[in-house]
Amino acid sequence: MNAITKSDKMRNVHSDIRGPLYIESLKMQKQGIDVLKLNTGNPATFGFELPESIQNALNNHIDAGLGYCDFKGMPKAREAICEYEKSKGIKGITPDDIFIGNGVSEIVPFALTALLNDGDEVLVPTPSYSLWGNSVYLAGGKPVFYLCDESSNWYPDIQDIRSKITDKTKAIVVINPNNPTGMLYPREILSEIVQTARESGLLVFSDEIYDRLVMDELQHTSLASLAEDIPVVTMNGLSKSHCLCGYRCGWMVISGPRHLTEDYIQGIIQLTSLRLCANTLAQLVIPAALEDMETPASMIRPGGRIYEQRKATIAELSKIDGISFVKNNSAFYIFPKFDVKKFNITSDKKFASDLLHATNILLVPGSGFDWHEPDHFRIVMLPEAEVLGDAVKRIGNFLDGYKQQ
CATH class of the missing domain: 3.90.1150.10 (Aspartate Aminotransferase, domain 1)
Incomplete structure (x- = not known):
């Protein structure tokens, strides 16, 4: 053998x-x-x-997580996520635009696998959390790394992004705040990325898992709030802001013109249906966590x-x-x-x-x-x-x- x-x-x-x-x-x-x-x-x-808010949510509702839930996620959890993301300025979304997963680490492969054909390119920042580049490879695509410029507070280099767009480019990944640099991107930089995506007809993936851990009286801007007219997939979760890494609780929100993403969303539905549902115990705590902004603050x-x-x-x-x-x-x-x-x-x-x-x-x-x-x-x-x-x-x-x- x-x-x-x-x-x-x-x-x-x-x-x-x-x-x-x-x-x-x-x-x-x-x-x-x-x-x-x-x-x-x-x-x-x-x-x-473990935050007290999370403990109370589990203690009071644990029996509700015994069975499989909807492949998109539990209704109350998706409603809470929808309200949170709308509070960040994302327009036109409903709970039906939200998919809950076992952490962003599960959501990212779903989002990329449903999008990419072999050889398709995705613009990924360097440096970046390696989940993104690895997931592009596993989906049959090619990550093309654009520079985040250390001499400019690690902000994405817009000219470098533009220079690397080809007829094979399908999407741009933005990690804001960034891992590993720990830097928040200002509204002006995000607007330039949105305009680049708009001109080139690209989907934008915005990884915002650290949006509640911003210091020095700065404010996080959700990229999708600047991009009502283009498709954006916003990723977020509770692992970092509420110290729940082991609970594996993440989500994605698909915003922008629905007629542009209808077929793509069907692919995500196929993938999320295959895994039946995300961890229900983690979903039970989402409403309580998103009401508890004191824990991250x-x-x-x-x-x-x-x-x-x-x-x-x-x-x-x-x-x-x-x-x-x-x-x-x-x-x-x-x-x-x-x-x-x-x-x-x-x-x-x-x-x-x-x-x-x-x-x-x-x-x-x-x-x-x-x-x-x-x-x-x-x-x-x-x-x-x-x-x-x-x-x-x-x-x-x-x-x-x-x-x-």
């Missing part, structure tokens, strides 16, 4: 957040080594607790955990010679840059491996976010401020005299 080999479809797929270095860290833990995992944005791991105001953890990270990063960064204003990520000449870095993966074994700190290198140079890494700012400050200080001590061989 021949060896069972993986499909050719997996050739370009990579998962660095829980990839080889993560596996190595698990082996280290089995040996009794305490590893600080700054690789994944999983709040519960660092002591963020309490984390991002001065004195809140995310705000203070960012403060501690920035303070220590600023002291490291050979590191520069753009201070994030959203989410709980920052994407620092090496002076590659100073450290002789030719492989960011080797840097992350060297760091792990020297300091027991696990990071994801920039290449894990489809960044094209070996000169960045992401820090997840979820541990308590004192722990984070100490970790960044240890990274600085490691880099002092570090030369990659």
Whole structure:
């Protein structure tokens, strides 16, 4: 019998957040080594607790989740999502335009598989959360990466987007606030992306999972609120804002002219019907969570955990010679840059491996976010401020005299 080999479809797929270095860290833990995992944005791991609003919603309605629900999701959950997204300025939507899934990680493949034929292209930001590029590959498409410009607060480079549109381009992906940079995009940039999509007849995917974790008194603008005349698929969920990663609760909202998306939506219906329904227990808490804006707000105001953890990270990063960064204003990520000449870095993966074994700190290198140079890494700012400050200080001590061989 021949060896069972993986499909050719997996050739370009990579998962660095829980990839080889993560596996190595698990082996280290089995040996009794305490590893600080700054690789994944999983709040519960660092002591963020279940909000009382969520606990009450589960306690009072748990029996309602025993059976399968509608393939689009439970009516009350979709109604709550619809009202929330309308409050963000998205016009013309109803609960029927909403599909609930087991996290945005399930929703994205549904949205792309229903859209793409083999060889179709999707414009994806670099750096970006690798779910998007990977899902394009698995749907038979080709991700074409457009630049987010570090010298301009990591905003999308509109000219680069325009230069990469071809007759094979089907859609543009926007991640706002962005992962891994932690940057919020202003209304002006979003309007330019919408105009580009309008001129080229493209669908826009807007990943807004961090929209409730925006700091410094800034306001998030939903891209679809600027695009009533073009199709937009807005993704969101509760994993980050309400610390419910394990509940797997995400959704997409399809807005814009219905006559343009009618056939596409039928494809999404086919896919969501195949998996019967999303986790009903997670759906039970959606109305309560979307009424509870105090939970995310309490984390991002001065004195809140995310705000203070960012403060501690920035303070220590600023002291490291050979590191520069753009201070994030959203989410709980920052994407620092090496002076590659100073450290002789030719492989960011080797840097992350060297760091792990020297300091027991696990990071994801920039290449894990489809960044094209070996000169960045992401820090997840979820541990308590004192722990984070100490970790960044240890990274600085490691880099002092570090030369990659």
